[in-house]
Amino acid sequence: MPPSDKNPSTSALLPVVDFLKIPEGGDPYLEGSRCSQCGATFLGERSACSSCGAREQLESIRLADQGELYVYSIVHRSFPGIEVPYVSAIVDLEGGGTVKGNLINIDPEPEQIKMGMPVELVFQKAPRKDAEGNEYLTYYFQPKS
Amino acid sequence: MSDVYVIGIDMIKFGRFPDITVPKLGATAANMALDDAGLTIQDMQALYSGNLGQAAAMVGQRILAEIGQTGVPVVNCANACATGATAFREGWMAIKAGVYDMVLCVGTEQMGKGLLGGGGASKGIPTEGLLGSGTMPAVFAEAGMEHARNYGTSFEQFAKVSVKNHHHSTLNPKAMYQIETPLETVMGAEMIAYPNTKLMCSVNVDGAAAAVICSEEKARELGKMDRAVKVRASVMTSDPFQARNMSMPDVNTCTQLAAKQAYEMAGVGPEEIDLVELHDCFATAEILHYGNLGLGKPEEAGRMIDEGETALGGRVPVNVSGGLLSKGHPLGATGIANIYEVSTHLRGEAGQRQVEGARLGLTHVIGLGSACAIHILEKAQ
Numbered sequence: 370m371p372p373s374d375k376n377p378s379t380s381a382l383l384p385v386v387d388f389l390k391i392p393e394g395g396d397p398y399l400e401g402s403r404c405s406q407c408g409a410t411f412l413g414e415r416s417a418c419s420s421c422g423a424r425e426q427l428e429s430i431r432l433a434d435q436g437e438l439y440v441y442s443i444v445h446r447s448f449p450g451i452e453v454p455y456v457s458a459i460v461d462l463e464g465g466g467t468v469k470g471n472l473i474n475i476d477p478e479p480e481q482i483k484m485g486m487p488v489e490l491v492f493q494k495a496p497r498k499d500a501e502g503n504e505y506l507t508y509y510f511q512p513k514s
Numbered sequence: 515m516s517d518v519y520v521i522g523i524d525m526i527k528f529g530r531f532p533d534i535t536v537p538k539l540g541a542t543a544a545n546m547a548l549d550d551a552g553l554t555i556q557d558m559q560a561l562y563s564g565n566l567g568q569a570a571a572m573v574g575q576r577i578l579a580e581i582g583q584t585g586v587p588v589v590n591c592a593n594a595c596a597t598g599a600t601a602f603r604e605g606w607m608a609i610k611a612g613v614y615d616m617v618l619c620v621g622t623e624q625m626g627k628g629l630l631g632g633g634g635a636s637k638g639i640p641t642e643g644l645l646g647s648g649t650m651p652a653v654f655a656e657a658g659m660e661h662a663r664n665y666g667t668s669f670e671q672f673a674k675v676s677v678k679n680h681h682h683s684t685l686n687p688k689a690m691y692q693i694e695t696p697l698e699t700v701m702g703a704e705m706i707a708y709p710n711t712k713l714m715c716s717v718n719v720d721g722a723a724a725a726v727i728c729s730e731e732k733a734r735e736l737g738k739m740d741r742a743v744k745v746r747a748s749v750m751t752s753d754p755f756q757a758r759n760m761s762m763p764d765v766n767t768c769t770q771l772a773a774k775q776a777y778e779m780a781g782v783g784p785e786e787i788d789l790v791e792l793h794d795c796f797a798t799a800e801i802l803h804y805g806n807l808g809l810g811k812p813e814e815a816g817r818m819i820d821e822g823e824t825a826l827g828g829r830v831p832v833n834v835s836g837g838l839l840s841k842g843h844p845l846g847a848t849g850i851a852n853i854y855e856v857s858t859h860l861r862g863e864a865g866q867r868q869v870e871g872a873r874l875g876l877t878h879v880i881g882l883g884s885a886c887a888i889h890i891l892e893k894a895q
Contacts, residue, residue, distance in 0.1 A: 505638060
């Protein structure tokens with residue numbers, strides 16, 4: 370995967386989810402928040418901690434761009450119009466935070482996919498547009514190079 | 515507080531009834547349960563109705579419009595796949611509290627075919643197949659893969675759950691299917707979301723089940739104790755926090771917590787349970803719940819299915835009704851249908867699939883999101 374694919378021109382793209390951040394002139398990243406009382410990590414922003422109940426104690430953090438594959442499923446049947454097969458992956462990021470995403474650049478076969486394998490985030494333009502024709506930046510996981 | 519007894523319970527044969535309305539499905543089951551109790555709607559002091567698909571449409575009142583508008587209070591419940599169990603438990607609580615001494619609980623659902631879960635985004639673009647999968651087969655596949663990761667459970671072992679439950683349903687005339695599915699048929703069926711093939715996914719069916727429950731004093735006054743079933747425990751939990759919650763629903767922790775509370779409330783241990791109806795929405799899920807419910811150690815689940823410990827005739831038969839995999843899973847009806855199955859065994863009326871000498875049984879459902887409900891039932895003394 371050449372570096373240019375990892376950092377596409379993102380200026381005109383909208384984030385696929387709120388916790389994907391696209392800073393002006395910087396690299397996209399996933400945002401999390403961490404509770405300063407109990408250390409729990411969440412995706413995106415939030416005002417209270419669902420682990421310990423602390424309010425207004427969460428600080429915004431930049432989640433790591435690599436981690437390990439926790440578990441997966443290979444999806445062969447989905448909703449109409451969704452291309453199959455694809456690998457739905459649950460990834461534990463280094464330093465905290467668990468994210469679900471497609472695992473790409475790997476054969477969708479159980480023999481090829483090892484739970485615990487190191488993976489990394491890549492950001493690419495999504496192959497779908499919304500009803501107004503807007504384009505989106507999405508994230509995927511791939512085996513760590 | 516009075517003990518609570520089931521004195522009438524029944525379910526319709528699960529199937530596809532697109533031409534019958536939801537209230538009519540519920541009314542049929544309600545009348546069957548009333549007939550089983552030898553009572554009428556005029557004897558009921560309240561109705562607890564569970565339905566998910568028409569949660570905003572006053573299904574309970576519309577059932578009464580079919581069977582008798584007596585003016586009693588109606589509570590409509592929606593709690594994902596725990597909807598029926600929630601309705602039952604609300605009725606149980608009202609009797610426990612002494613507000614009523616006899617109520618009717620009904621669970622009803624009309625399903626249609628196809629995948630559940632995932633679906634469209636509220637804004638932007640759909641994320642299904644982009645940010646992984648939100649379909650139920652995939653979500654429960656991932657939950658099963660966690661068991662595989664921790665304990666080495668294999669695709670074949672997960673598949674054996676379907677072989678077992680489909681076999682059980684050949685003995686249950688109220689199940690959607692009565693067909694044997696050998697291991698190679700289950701493993702060779704269309705792969706939906708590895709490791710769940712089509713035959714390892716629960717069947718979307720229409721269905722309804724209902725129960726008449728009452729206080730001990732009422733059951734004795736009416737002379738109903740000989741076929742009565744005592745509710746030894748009724749427990750519900752939601753998800754205690756787990757670090758992966760935001761990306762991976764957790765059906766384990768809420769089940770473990772509910773099981774602990776249920777065994778404490780009933781004053782029994784898992785080794786005393788004679789049969790279990792648990793939430794096998796996917797074959798992978800059943801394997802998880804052996805450990806979660808204390809039927810064995812988590813690492814023993816694969817061996818338990820290999821050795822037939824959870825088959826009819828085994829150490830602790832699980833889902834002898836055929837389970838959600840083969841009896842079918844009408845979401846709002848499932849929780850009461852499970853209680854019907856266990857009650858039928860405790861009454862010694864389960865025919866070919868009777869678990870001999872059954873005295874104590876456990877029912878378990880999970881509504882993803884999550885609501886876990888467990889009931890422990892005992893043959894009345």
